[in-house]
Amino acid sequence: MAVDVNIPILIVDDYKTMLRIIRNLLKQLNFNNVDEATDGSEALRQLREQQFGLVISDWNLEPMTGLQLLREVRSDIKLKDMPFIMVTAESKTENVIAAKEAGVSNYIVKPFNAETLKQKLVAVLGAF
Amino acid sequence: MRNQVSQRIEELRTEHGNMVPIEDIGEIVDGIMRSLSGDLTGGDLKLYREIESLAAYIEGAKAEIAAIRPQDIRDEHIQTATDELDAIVSHTEEATGVILDAAEKLEAVADRVEPVSGEEIRSAVTNVYEACNFQDITGQRITRIVRALKDIESKVSAIVTTFSGVPGAVSKVEKPAPAPSSANGKPSDKELLNGPQLPTAAQSQEDIDALFNSLK
Numbered sequence: 001m002a003v004d005v006n007i008p009i010l011i012v013d014d015y016k017t018m019l020r021i022i023r024n025l026l027k028q029l030n031f032n033n034v035d036e037a038t039d040g041s042e043a044l045r046q047l048r049e050q051q052f053g054l055v056i057s058d059w060n061l062e063p064m065t066g067l068q069l070l071r072e073v074r075s076d077i078k079l080k081d082m083p084f085i086m087v088t089a090e091s092k093t094e095n096v097i098a099a100k101e102a103g104v105s106n107y108i109v110k111p112f113n114a115e116t117l118k119q120k121l122v123a124v125l126g127a128f
Numbered sequence: 129m130r131n132q133v134s135q136r137i138e139e140l141r142t143e144h145g146n147m148v149p150i151e152d153i154g155e156i157v158d159g160i161m162r163s164l165s166g167d168l169t170g171g172d173l174k175l176y177r178e179i180e181s182l183a184a185y186i187e188g189a190k191a192e193i194a195a196i197r198p199q200d201i202r203d204e205h206i207q208t209a210t211d212e213l214d215a216i217v218s219h220t221e222e223a224t225g226v227i228l229d230a231a232e233k234l235e236a237v238a239d240r241v242e243p244v245s246g247e248e249i250r251s252a253v254t255n256v257y258e259a260c261n262f263q264d265i266t267g268q269r270i271t272r273i274v275r276a277l278k279d280i281e282s283k284v285s286a287i288v289t290t291f292s293g294v295p296g297a298v299s300k301v302e303k304p305a306p307a308p309s310s311a312n313g314k315p316s317d318k319e320l321l322n323g324p325q326l327p328t329a330a331q332s333q334e335d336i337d338a339l340f341n342s343l344k
Binding site: 013015016017018020021024025028059060065067068089090091092093094095096097098100101106107108109110111112113114116 | 221224225228231232235250254257258260261262263264265267268314315317319320321322323324325330331332333335336339340343
């Protein structure tokens with residue numbers, strides 16, 4: 001079954017430019033139901049208040065990092081199964097291992113292109 | 129030695145009363161110094177000379193540091209550099225915003241033209257979006273440089289304080305505590321925040337995918 005492109009997506013990044021780029025690339029893929037947060041705490045609050053089907057988050061956020069957000073999501077009974085893609089400039093092996101251990105669904109390294117974003121969405125959500 | 133000195137002082141008092149000539153005082157002090165030297169071992173004297181040369185070295189270093197005016201480095205050079213870098217981040221963010229505005233307008237036009245041309249426009253717009261990734265990456269790199277400069281600034285401040293002669297001044301440059309590793313030997317969350325790697329050291333998306341898929 002194809003993925004519903006109306007799935008609500010939360011994108012989290014402290015750079016407004018990055019939020020805009022990801023939003024536009026998602027729009028090109030027909031995902032138009034997108035909300036934004038600029039740090040982990042704000043994202044967590046939104047996740048607990050609204051229904052989302054996917055989180056796409058940066059790692060390097062303050063005060064709550066993307067990794068901490070991921071751990072909070074995975075430890076929350078209502079959110080623990082939420083698909084979570086990390087989009088980050090952190091490309092060290094230990095980062096990938098830490099994210100995987102924390103339960104990340106997939107990992108995109110910045111700078112990335114539209115095709116990579118599409119591939120990871122398919123890998124996490126299924127074909128659309 | 130103390131007895132000898134007391135005896136000599138008594139002789140001088142008898143001879144001159146309480147008004148002793150300067151030369152005679154010099155003679156007594158010289159005697160005391162000679163006796164002190166006699167009490168020192170060879171090792172003590174060597175240590176004394178080393179401390180003396182160290183003191184001279186420190187004095188020289190202070191003079192050299194004063195000559196390069198470290199307070200200028202702190203108050204002007206580093207401050208100017210961080211301000212300039214902050215301005216670069218601000219300008220690139222602003223410019224990227226303008227580029228994205230234009231790209232979004234083009235994308236809207238793509239919906240109104242014939243499908244083939246529209247697809248070409250959309251493809252070009254996608255390339256613009258991808259290229260605008262640079263603002264995030266350069267922003268993170270510049271933020272790291274600004275942090276490094278602020279670190280240098282605090283060290284220069286400590287040096288300025290140390291050599292300012294203020295009593296009780298900080299006598300050493302404080303080193304920031306390293307981020308503690310977690311108990312299980314894995315890197316701490318702080319140690320995982322490194323920002324973008326240099327192109328020669330960075331792993332590609334393919335490397336990341338291979339690693340990611342190899343992990344259970």
